[in-house]
Amino acid sequence: MIINQKYMKIAVLVKQVIGSESALEISSDQKWIDESNATFVMNPPDNYAIEEAMQIKEKLGDGEVVIVSMGPQRVQKVIREGLSKGADRGIHIETQESKNIDPLEVAKNICHSIEQENFDLILSGLQSDDTGMGQTGVLIGELLNMSTATLAIETDIDQETIKVKRELESGWFQWVTLDSPSSVSIQSGINQPRYPSLKGIMGAKKKEIKVIAASIEDSKQNLDKIFVPQKSKETEVIDTDVDASVDRIVDILRSEIKAF
Amino acid sequence: MNILVIIEHKNGVMHRMSKEAIAGAQKIGGNVTALVIGENSDSITDELSSFQIEKTLLVTNEKVTSYNVDGYKEIILQIVKVVNPEFIITGHTYQARDFMPRLSASLDIPFIPDLVSVENSSFTKQIMNSKLNASISSSSGPVLISFQSASFSEENISKGSSPLEKFEVSLDASNIRSTADEPFQESASEVDLESAELIVSVGRGIEKEENKSIAFDLAEVLGAEVSASRPVVDAGWLPSSRQVGSSGSTVSPKLYFSLGVSGAIQHVVGMKGSKNILAINKDPDAPIFEIADYAVVGDLLDIIPKLIEKLKDL
Ligand SMILES: Cc1cc2nc3c(=O)[nH]c(=O)nc-3n(C[C@H](O)[C@H](O)[C@H](O)COP(=O)(O)OP(=O)(O)OC[C@H]3O[C@@H](n4cnc5c(N)ncnc54)[C@H](O)[C@@H]3O)c2cc1C
Ligand SMILES: Nc1ncnc2c1ncn2[C@@H]1O[C@H](COP(=O)(O)O)[C@@H](O)[C@H]1O
Numbered sequence: 171m172i173i174n175q176k177y178m179k180i181a182v183l184v185k186q187v188i189g190s191e192s193a194l195e196i197s198s199d200q201k202w203i204d205e206s207n208a209t210f211v212m213n214p215p216d217n218y219a220i221e222e223a224m225q226i227k228e229k230l231g232d233g234e235v236v237i238v239s240m241g242p243q244r245v246q247k248v249i250r251e252g253l254s255k256g257a258d259r260g261i262h263i264e265t266q267e268s269k270n271i272d273p274l275e276v277a278k279n280i281c282h283s284i285e286q287e288n289f290d291l292i293l294s295g296l297q298s299d300d301t302g303m304g305q306t307g308v309l310i311g312e313l314l315n316m317s318t319a320t321l322a323i324e325t326d327i328d329q330e331t332i333k334v335k336r337e338l339e340s341g342w343f344q345w346v347t348l349d350s351p352s353s354v355s356i357q358s359g360i361n362q363p364r365y366p367s368l369k370g371i372m373g374a375k376k377k378e379i380k381v382i383a384a385s386i387e388d389s390k391q392n393l394d395k396i397f398v399p400q401k402s403k404e405t406e407v408i409d410t411d412v413d414a415s416v417d418r419i420v421d422i423l424r425s426e427i428k429a430f
Numbered sequence: 431m432n433i434l435v436i437i438e439h440k441n442g443v444m445h446r447m448s449k450e451a452i453a454g455a456q457k458i459g460g461n462v463t464a465l466v467i468g469e470n471s472d473s474i475t476d477e478l479s480s481f482q483i484e485k486t487l488l489v490t491n492e493k494v495t496s497y498n499v500d501g502y503k504e505i506i507l508q509i510v511k512v513v514n515p516e517f518i519i520t521g522h523t524y525q526a527r528d529f530m531p532r533l534s535a536s537l538d539i540p541f542i543p544d545l546v547s548v549e550n551s552s553f554t555k556q557i558m559n560s561k562l563n564a565s566i567s568s569s570s571g572p573v574l575i576s577f578q579s580a581s582f583s584e585e586n587i588s589k590g591s592s593p594l595e596k597f598e599v600s601l602d603a604s605n606i607r608s609t610a611d612e613p614f615q616e617s618a619s620e621v622d623l624e625s626a627e628l629i630v631s632v633g634r635g636i637e638k639e640e641n642k643s644i645a646f647d648l649a650e651v652l653g654a655e656v657s658a659s660r661p662v663v664d665a666g667w668l669p670s671s672r673q674v675g676s677s678g679s680t681v682s683p684k685l686y687f688s689l690g691v692s693g694a695i696q697h698v699v700g701m702k703g704s705k706n707i708l709a710i711n712k713d714p715d716a717p718i719f720e721i722a723d724y725a726v727v728g729d730l731l732d733i734i735p736k737l738i739e740k741l742k743d744l
């Protein structure tokens with residue numbers, strides 16, 4: 171077998187989340203959002219992870235990009251979305267219920283399903299927009315004994331090395347060099363994600379999505395209750411027609427804040 | 431009950447959120463051990479010695495002179511064996527985001543991040559981009575937790591005196607699989623948001639790039655600077671030097687006039703010190719209204735053009 175040095179096998183972890191435009195009604199058991207009127211979208215940072223994987227493959231000239239998502243049947247929509255942007259195939263780890271799962275349990279399930287694939291690189295989003303755990307990609311890296319880096323805002327990958335520019339706080343950055351294989355979480359803004367082409371959308375229909383049943387064993391952290399946060403500050407609410415709002419704003423700017 | 435707090439520091443200065451983590455650990459109550467890793471930390475261990483905690487452990491090792499995720503993980507695993515903590519606590523900093531999940535997977539215990547409060551082993555964190563809160567509990571013994579910025583105040587730290595102990599670790603170089611270069615800042619920016627008196631800030635609610643002229647027109651009549659939320663910068667509509675938030679600038683102007691910003695915590699940490707917050711958002715439940723002094727519910731695309739006209743006529 172000829173080993174192609176430039177070949178890189180990349181997994182992109184993609185989560186489906188409730189879109190930011192959805193009305194957020196707390197479900198009757200108070201443990202999650204009532205999903206019956208929710209619209210679902212790809213977790214926004216994961217778009218950037220897919221784009222980065224595509225760019226790495228294109229730069230190296232060869233490789234495979236596999237979209238991996240765990241969740242109920244509906245998550246196949248975001249896998250297809252990844253495939254329509256050019257990813258090669260998908261893996262769906264299917265759960266029976268739609269509820270939230272402990273990130274460590276998600277990570278173990280994903281590991282179990284992808285271990286045999288021996289990915290060179292796993293890209294994930296920095297954090298999910300719904301629960302904001304910010305850990306799944308790193309958990310998987312540790313469980314699969316990979317090197318890890320978070321908050322990547324640029325990558326520089328050639329045959330030998332994986333270099334990642336990490337975002338630090340308050341406008342600072344740092345380059346890290348990682349041993350392969352590696353699991354890297356991607357910060358938004360790293361690239362400008364492409365839109366699927368019509369050809370891509372048609373082609374995606376023929377691509378393989380392997381379905382593996384999830385097995386949830388135990389959960390180490392449980393979401394017990396969801397509630398609306400209490401307001402701590404006194405706020406004047408101005409909820410009226412446009413002209414009255416404008417008049418009140420002028421008044422506030424002039425007399426209360428003394429902005430001019 | 432034993433609690434381990436992992437201290438973050440840079441250039442001989444303790445991270446503000448590490449102090450908040452100490453305050454939080456003291457509130458939970460128990461024997462608090464602070465862990466400091468790395469060189470150049472005399473002033474940090476000095477400061478810790480004036481806190482009412484059990485002790486400070488200092489680890490220096492030639493393989494981990496500055497932050498490295500693998501080195502930190504290995505060191506903390508060794509400390510955990512000795513301290514046996516029920517809680518391992520950090521501030522929810524970018525560094526904590528990097529190493530805490532590694533510990534979680536390695537120790538097979540949960541990492542419950544970015545908490546706003548802890549009450550009798552019930553942990554509260556924000557979800558859905560700060561729009562809702564969730565109570566989380568853990569079904570395992572020890573937990574890793576991190577506190578959101580300003581969830582606890584360093585002013586509440588109980589003072590006392592505590593000893594310093596040096597702790598030797600032995601590290602296997604083959605476990606260290608990443609190397610980090612020196613941190614750096616990108617070239618200086620053309621705008622100085624931090625000293626601006628008045629700021630007009632735009633979020634994704636401006637809907638498209640062309641509409642940013644509305645913000646610039648408003649800023650012009652007011653004599654304000656224009657800032658932005660991250661998605662506006664990510665989309666390339668405005669340069670990153672205008673970004674406010676945890677990865678951008680921290681501002682505290684006399685007026686922060688926000689247009690179509692939802693108020694996610696990573697944005698709010700950069701502007702909540704503003705003297706007056708005037709926010710326009712079409713969603714009456716937008717989290718920005720929680721911290722606003724004036725909450726204008728409405729469509730900025732209708733309100734702002736009229737407001738500009740009116741201000742010009744004054
Ligand atoms: C590690 C990390 C670091 C981050 N750093 C930063 C940072 O430094 N700065 C930052 O800002 N974010 C940062 N973020 C992102 C942050 O979590 C939010 O995603 C972001 O702040 C949301 O920006 P937004 O409010 O503009 O957009 P959205 O959340 O999309 O909100 C848009 C708002 O506009 C309103 N709206 C829409 N149309 C109109 C209209 N016509 N009139 C009035 N209102 C309208 C909507 O109701 C909504 O509330 C970071 C995230 C992470 C995980
Ligand atoms: N159920 C899931 N399926 C696939 N990827 C996931 C899943 N949950 C989280 N991820 C990935 O991990 C990242 C961080 O998620 P979280 O740790 O939940 O904040 C996401 O952006 C995804 O890339």
